[in-house]
Amino acid sequence: MLASTYPRWPGDHEPGFVHELAKRLVGQFHVIVLCPHAKGAAPAEMMDGVEVIRYRYAPAGLETLVNNGGIVTNLRNSRWKLLLVPGFVLLQAWHAWRLCRQRRIDVVHAHWLIPQGLIAALLGRSFVVTSHGADLYALRSKPLQALKRFVLGKAQAATVVSSAMRDAVGQLGANVDRVSVVPMGVDMAGRFMPNGAVQRSRSELLFVGRLVEKKGLRYLLDALPAVLQERPDVTLTIAGFGPDEAPLKAQARLAGLEDSVRFLGAVAQKDLPDLYQRAALFVAPFIKAESGDQEGLPVALMEAVACGCPALAGDVAGLQDIFGTQADACIVNPRDADALAHAILRQLRDPKQAVERSLSMRAAMRERLGWDHVAPRYAELLRSGRQEY
Structure with missing residues (x-):
């Protein structure tokens, strides 16, 4: 899995939906996540059975492109962070290429069309790409729109997390017939449930x-x-x-x-x-x-x-x-x-x-x-796109 937003450590408050999917695929795949490093995070560790590798893209104090708001917001608020983008993309691409050669990766799951989807498209490996929203709705310049169409055209399968996003793919000019609506899930069986013992506030x-x-x-x-x-x-x-x-x-x-x-x-x-x-x-x-x-x-x-x-x-x-x-x-x-x-x-x-x-x-x-319905759908897509190398 290629990702940008990912928990920096167990219990991190940063959005963890990619990890929630990754850990539910562990029983069927050996899952490796390649994501950016952040200050205080381990360069490599096992989290819930997922092998997490965090690549360095700048000195530790400057690795601030992703966290505390997301890439799009951080670039809007701090224009100097544009200087971090080339290293962020090129170093993730290099580490992904090296992992594919060393670990004989069968299938890549790229989260976000740009840059992860573009990296996956250039690796020459079978890949599935998932758009989560910002990558599809923002980044609207003509060159970036063309890159999104390129990624969607190269992917063995593509998913978006809502039906409205599938319509947006069509407006982009890409082929929607190869795009499935498969959301990220929510743990409705173990964590997020009603609790009758808790008195709900009225105000x-x-x-x-x-x-x-x-x-x-x-x-x-x-x-x-x-x-x-x-x-x-x-x-x-x-x-x-x-x-x-x-x-x-x-x-x-x-x-x-x-x-x-x-x-x-x-x-x-x-x-x-x-x-x-x-x-x-x-x-x-x-x-x-x-x-x-x-x-x-x-x-x-x-x-x-x-x-x-x-x-x-x-x-x-x-x-x-x-x-x-x-x-x-x-x-x-x-x-x-x-x-x-x-x-x-x-x-x-x-x-x-x-x-x-x-x-x-x-x-x-x-x-x-619910994750117990969503995770099997992703597993099926990944198995169908899997190739042996």
């Missing part, structure tokens, strides 16, 4: 995610004063980190929301279920960022619904894959502060109905997005 709103533009948290803070006018007992808990943390805290302070908003910072995966099981409403005010970047299939939203937490989300393509028939009641335009506040209050006024709606969504989601 706590919850946001979980990176503090970056496409998550839309600024719009939730805009809407919160209107919510507080009717429900002064409402609080907002924010679990996340990222480059927009300082301006978001300043926004909350200027709006006089210090007593109603709590920033927790980064929260470990193992501690998230407690938040989802307790909150009255999970609010994910997603938007399409200026760069074009937007959510593919948001993992935190899936986790919240898996825990039976009522949920409300911004109107971006693909969320119907989570909300299903409940989409109209759970999707709102977050840029309209009044509409967002009204939608929040509507859910809070009838907590019993909100929970029943969430449990209905969970039951429908279980058959499509």
Whole structure:
């Protein structure tokens, strides 16, 4: 597996969906993950049966292209990090080529079209490529669009994580007949589950995610004063980190929301279920960022619904894959502060109905997005693309 975002160590708060897939394939494959090194991370280790190799692409103090917001956001916020891109790509390509020669790799699974998919296409090995969202929706220059089409044309199989993303592949001009919708999964059997022993709050709103533009948290803070006018007992808990943390805290302070908003910072995966099981409403005010970047299939939203937490989300393509028939009641335009506040209050006024709606969504989601259904689909794709060398 070639990846950029990957846990730096066990229990890391960085997104771990690639590792969650990798460890579920261990029983059928010897899985090697090649991902970038970061300060404090081991150059090589075994994690849950997965062999993880982290390649160096800059001095340790400068290996900051990936973490704390993602590549697209980091490049937008710190233009000097463009200088890190050539080393990041070329050194991952060199290490991947060396691994293929030394370890007789049968199949490569590239996560993200660019750069991992491009690297896989140039290796001359059978490969499957998965797009997670930012790589498809952002990076919109004509040369990069052409590279995406090249990667999709070379792959033995390609997957996207939502049905809306498959439509976006068609708009790119690539052949959608070879593209399958296979999401990343959520652990609905062991970790993210309802807990009847926990009393669900009637007033706590919850946001979980990176503090970056496409998550839309600024719009939730805009809407919160209107919510507080009717429900002064409402609080907002924010679990996340990222480059927009300082301006978001300043926004909350200027709006006089210090007593109603709590920033927790980064929260470990193992501690998230407690938040989802307790909150009255999970609010994910997603938007399409200026760069074009937007959510593919948001993992935190899936986790919240898996825990039976009522949920409300911004109107971006693909969320119907989570909300299903409940989409109209759970999707709102977050840029309209009044509409967002009204939608929040509507859910809070009838907590019993909100929970029943969430449990209905969970039951429908279980058959499509649980890891025990998702991982076998990826295993089948990888076996079909496997070649002996």
